[in-house]
Amino acid sequence: MLIGDVVGSPGREVVKRCVPVLREQHSIDACIANGENVAGGFGLTVQTAEELFENGVDFLTSGNHIFDKREFRSYLDSSDRILRPANYPPTAPGRGSGVLAVNGVQIGVVNLMGRTFMPPVDDPFRCAKELAAELRRHTPVVVVDMHAEATSEKIAMARFLDGDVSAVYGTHTHVQTADEQILSGGTAYITDVGMTGPTQGVIGMDEGAVLDRFITGFSERFSVQKNGSKQFCAVVVTADAQSGRALDIKRIFQRGLP
Numbered sequence: 001m002l003i004g005d006v007v008g009s010p011g012r013e014v015v016k017r018c019v020p021v022l023r024e025q026h027s028i029d030a031c032i033a034n035g036e037n038v039a040g041g042f043g044l045t046v047q048t049a050e051e052l053f054e055n056g057v058d059f060l061t062s063g064n065h066i067f068d069k070r071e072f073r074s075y076l077d078s079s080d081r082i083l084r085p086a087n088y089p090p091t092a093p094g095r096g097s098g099v100l101a102v103n104g105v106q107i108g109v110v111n112l113m114g115r116t117f118m119p120p121v122d123d124p125f126r127c128a129k130e131l132a133a134e135l136r137r138h139t140p141v142v143v144v145d146m147h148a149e150a151t152s153e154k155i156a157m158a159r160f161l162d163g164d165v166s167a168v169y170g171t172h173t174h175v176q177t178a179d180e181q182i183l184s185g186g187t188a189y190i191t192d193v194g195m196t197g198p199t200q201g202v203i204g205m206d207e208g209a210v211l212d213r214f215i216t217g218f219s220e221r222f223s224v225q226k227n228g229s230k231q232f233c234a235v236v237v238t239a240d241a242q243s244g245r246a247l248d249i250k251r252i253f254q255r256g257l258p
Contacts, residue, residue, distance in 0.1 A: 001023070032060070077094060083095060086110060109143055110142065141241060
């Protein structure tokens with residue numbers, strides 16, 4: 001199961017409530033979540049990461065907010081369960097790919113960040129090809145979190161890697177898309193998994209500050225929307241352990257959660 005951006009304490013509460021149930025319901029072997037917005041909407045802390053691990057998440061990917069909590073940067077070097085985008089400079093803390101072992105099967109995980117409307121990073125396409133080839137020497141099952149703003153860039157990455165990886169899934173925009181599919185080469189794809197967190201507000205943030213930014217051009221720092229209902233967004237991908245080809249992709253969107 002691949003979970004979209006988990007936002008703040010509302011997102012962590014939903015993970016605690018939903019993931020154990022869904023793991024049993026769908027016979028989930030591994031659960032990977034994007035955690036870059038877990039701690040107050042911006043970045044990760046050791047405590048919030050461990051909270052997700054305790055509640056059914058096996059592995060965390062991230063994006064442009066991964067370095068927001070300065071004290072967390074050193075933890076990235078020691079953790080083998082949390083990734084930062086691989087196309088950051090090689091001197092950046094942490095790593096951009098890893099391997100998750102579940103039930104005798106290894107799952108390669110790659111975390112990338114797009115370049116369109118995003119902070120400057122290296123070429124994600126070249127990086128993706130190199131890392132996919134490296135991981136496939138150890139396992140045919142490889143999944144890629146493409147953390148990007150532009151829909152076209154995410155679709156292009158999926159086409160580029162079709163047949164080389166089991167799944168390419170988009171994160172970052174916090175709005176789930178309805179285009180889940182298996183491409184001709186056997187790669188499962190969705191443009192954006194969506195957001196797990198508050199339904200009210202604007203993509204997880206309190207609407208007041210966001211509206212001020214749009215209307216006046218300035219605002220106070222954004223904060224997570226704490227009131228109102230919550231939602232859970234994910235996809236469940238089934239892949240053949242021998243070939244790595246995706247067999248099925250199922251979209252999950254539970255809204256109106258208390």
